Amino acid sequence: MEATIHLTVDGTDRSVDVDTRTTLLDALRERVGVTSPKKGCDHGQCGSCTVLLDGRRHLTCLAIAVAYDGAEIVTADGLGGADLHPVQQAFLDHDGFQCGYCTPGQVCSAVGAIDEAKQGRPSHVTDDLEADVQLTDDEIRERMSGNLCRCGAYPGILAAVREAAQG
């Protein structure tokens, strides 16, 4: 069964015909042709497909496209407009990647995580639930743990997120 949905992807309005079983990830990759979000597991276990969906980080492989009619999606490719987003620049400066496959998801997740901390949202390792959240190294590691990197670039990613969060 097919349905037509409307998405804003990196600032561009898109009308997309999807199977009602199509994930948001497959809608982007196979039907819109936006391949910045990656498919690493298709089961919400690796984080490679992370985008900002209506302003919050979201796994697109666990989202059924028809449920997101009208959504605004920002991928890593649309984060910085013509320039690089500061998080992306920090990833470059700290070599927070190797093969690059998990990287767009890591970048979107980092942008989301920094924003969540600014809003005071606690994580599993936050001691004081009432106080402002300080993005310590342990907080960053915890908040980024939904994004696997098999190249093991975690120390570089940590340094990048730490720097971007302070900037």
Add this chain to the structure above:
Amino acid sequence: MTVEQQTTPLRVHSVGSRLDRVDGIEKVTGRATYAVEHGESAGIVDPLHVWLVQSTVARGRVVGVDSRAALAHPDVVGVVDHTSSPRLADTDNGELAILQDAEVHFRGQIVALVLAETPEAAREGAALVEVSYDEEPHEAELREDNATHRPDSVNPDMDTDTDEGDVDAALADAAIVVEQSYRTAYEHNNPLEPHATTAWWTEEDGRDVLSMFDSSQGVHGVVQALAPMLALDPDQVRVRAPYVGGGFGSKGEAHAHVMAAALAARTTGGRPVRLAVTRQQMFALTGYRTATISHLRLGADADGRLTAIEHRVQEQTSRVREFAEQTGSPARMMYAAPHRRTSHRLAVLDVAVPSWMRAPGEMPGMYAHEVAMDELAVSCGVDPIELRIRNEPDTDPETGKPFNDRRLPDCLRRGAERFGWSSRPSEPRATRDGEWWVGTGVASATYPAMRMPGNAARVSALDGGRYAVGIGCVDIGTGARTVLTQIAADALGVPPDHVDLDIADTRLPPASVAGGSSGTSSWGSAIVAAAQRFRADHGDRPDAGVETTASAAADPAAEEYAFHSFGAVFAEARVHRWTGEIRVPRLLGAYSVGRVVNPVTARSQLVGGLVMGLSAGLFEESWRDPRFGHVVTQDLATYHVASHADVLDVDAEWLDEADELFTPMGSRGIGEIGIVGTAAAVANATHHATGVRVRSIPITADRFLE
């Protein structure tokens, strides 16, 4: 025409300095295009999607493939099985010769392909194909009593067994004997990009041409594997891999899905096909590291000087295609002992084909050997670092040749100083911090330096003092695109931004696989050779358009030496006294790897190896159910790899050195050594923390509660 050029050592300017990855922006934005992300700009128009149908029995024969329901699906275009598949001209490679007969060799084998207009329809179509089997008894469990097959050689072409001196007599006379068995788990490489291939057939000048974008560590190797099977000349197959999302050995050779894409595309009348292997399918189809059982016997005098080393290995292969991991190989060259024996025996099982995974041989072998060395240190009452230094050989124990720069003691001492080893209590279970037992451990690392034959590079002059440099190698995330740009720049005597490097296409000069830590050495030497020959032929002010293709001649002087890299890995472990939870707050590797071409990409590779070694030590374990023959932990929720929260202070450093006898760049290769010895260092640290000796990996919390 390719000429052979004797190289001279590179005069380094960019080499040895930081250069940000030349493909970094593409990667942080996601604009980099991986194997099934190519669209109309690359000529991929209106592709079909292929889904694999896999066997549900471990051994037997397919007696029927009922595709009627699948073909009735409005978006399913075709079903290919062993009765309808295009025929292959050569079926010797049992892993790649799919859909040629009814035999089922392992559970998860490809038994049919479904082609459809959308991925959803392809997947549904695959579920609608009904395959019936004549099932036969199978064997899928590695045990000590069935791992008895002696292979003719072990990977890549090493002796299966070695025996020098009289090990049994030396052990009988030894003051101290360590005799233990160690096990490593089945491991799956799990690069973050699942294996994937885009394939299409065209006709050019009356000849069939197969084109592919493949997620591969070596595009030329894919052509060498597929072309003869498809009865094509090598120039009738073109493979490109501009971006590859990691491989760790699992993309080193073409696996069955690549042939599946080629065969599926053969049936479409020229329409391209996309075949993306799912994460679950990877556990059956794209290679893995065998589990290993290492029986170690070390004999030593009272001061810990080894007199005998015996390393007997038991592991598994698959009945359909043999792969024997060289787990005993490091025991042949690591330490001085006059009496040494190694052997490899395999269980031949009805299972998926094992293959390369980062540092095949050295990773499981050095895990076992280095935990045994820690046990010997405890038995002798000798500091583990001192024990290793006491057993340094004067020459390579395996070949008798002198080592060119064996600097293991320097690595041990330098790492020890930075890690603060001198303050370590000699006794285990000596430090508790709150509810945590705390300890430290060390292990040696080694990896052979390898330069592969069959590499050539092309240098062409462009306008404005710029140069195009081409070689058909692949950057799987290592930074090859960046460091080869630096090497080419220095070899030509120009800044890196004057070099246009072109890689990852079989239309370019041949290159060996990105594996065995051989890439930079092999490809870089070819680039230096081509650049030096280019300058000799065309001078410093060449006309635009002139070009030279050359390969590096072997240096006869290098035959006199044994070339290996070395390292020392230090770990701190904390083990919770009540729950057994294990944390590794510090992990440090100190390495001797020749000259580091780019300190940024090198650090990332070494740290990445340490992280994967930590992951192997604590988490990674594939569980095969011997009743059914398949791996049940077939996703990233059940096959655990290290995540952000598991990786604390991990760092690598290296000695300032250059091995110009090995390569003109002075480099020796760094891709594998970070994983070698790391699990042993972690294991030894958990013993020092708790006094409990765990002799298998992954080390899990329950082992400290028994």
